[in-house]
Amino acid sequence: MPEPTTDQAVVDQVLETLAARPRLLVALDFDGTLAPFADDPSEVGALPGSWAAVLTLQRAKDTEVVLVSGRPLDSLAAVTHAPAEMALVGSHGVEWRVDGHDEAALTEDEQSRVARIGTALDEVGARFPGVVIEHKPAGHGVHTRRVSAEVAAEANAAASAAAHDADPDVLERGGKDILEFAVRHVTKGDAIARLRDLHGADAVFFAGDDVTDEDAFRVLRDGDVGVKVGEGDTLAGYRVDDPAALTDVLKRLARLRAVR
Known part of the structure; x- marks a missing residue:
């Protein structure tokens, strides 16, 4: 490159x-x-x-x-x-x-998927103080800016597993101190x-x-x-x-x- x-x-x-x-x-x-x-x-x-x-x-x-x-x-x-x-x-x-x-507008099915993934991620967030779960219309973000790199890696791994268990078709993408999960592949x-x-x-x-x-x-x-x-x-x-x-x-x- x-x-x-x-x-x-x-x-x-x-x-x-x-x-x-x-x-x-x-x-x-x-x-x-x-x-x-x-x-x-x-x-x-x-x-x-x-x-x-x-x-x-x-x-x-x-x-x-x-x-x-x-x-x-x-x-x-x-x-x-x-x-x-x-x-x-x-x-x-x-x-x-x-x-x-x-x-x-999301379809009713997409709204249900968003809610299901959000519930799973909230459970992960509760296990990692300092990790913030942001709920968005089409998905959710796991913010790790306030925690150490070690905790962030552990929280992201747990979030990924939980989100994919809740919805195998979820779109996962990483960013700067954030891991995002969405239901629409855009x-x-x-x-x-x-x-x-x-x-x-x-x-x-x-x-x-x-x-x-x-x-x-x-x-x-x-x-x-x-x-x-x-x-x-x-x-x-x-x-x-x-x-x-x-x-x-x-x-x-x-x-x-x-x-x-």
Whole structure:
């Protein structure tokens, strides 16, 4: 896997080319990308410079901005305070707030599966103080940020066994200090592909930091730009060190797009 580019001059040139495309989709992860991580997910906030750039891009001609997150849709809306006209995609692509319309409904069978898995994971959480079980509309997350690596490994193993015993078809995926279990096999890559078609985008800019964001990087095409935030193997073509470094990239793109 080739190492993504970090050369600022190269990034600047790529952004100039991208900003000149007729219709641009700017899709962004939130936690770890626009916002630093926090022990309490409800206290997370986007970096002011990044958010200002996002709002500038939102106002730019022929530009669609979408936040694509693993968070439940209501949680994403609450922590971002995103304007009503900004599209949001939650739960890795299961929940949508696009063009002012919500889309999330699970079937009765899926709802039963979610409840069954949640009960099993709650029992696991009770055995590991400091491990937090987050209940989402289409699944659940096991958060281990507050415990040691040893406890996290033990809790994740127990959670995996319990979830698969409760529902053999559950989708399991790992992230940064979180193990997630979902009943609908949808990824951020599916969301990006659908958003591209929905908006007729000629090019896509996507930035993300987590393992689940690799699904989105995987569907990018020639002429698109993918930015990995932080360390780790990635399919993205470009890398920045942290959310603060991404702020500069977003500001640059916003300035270029605003004056095209």
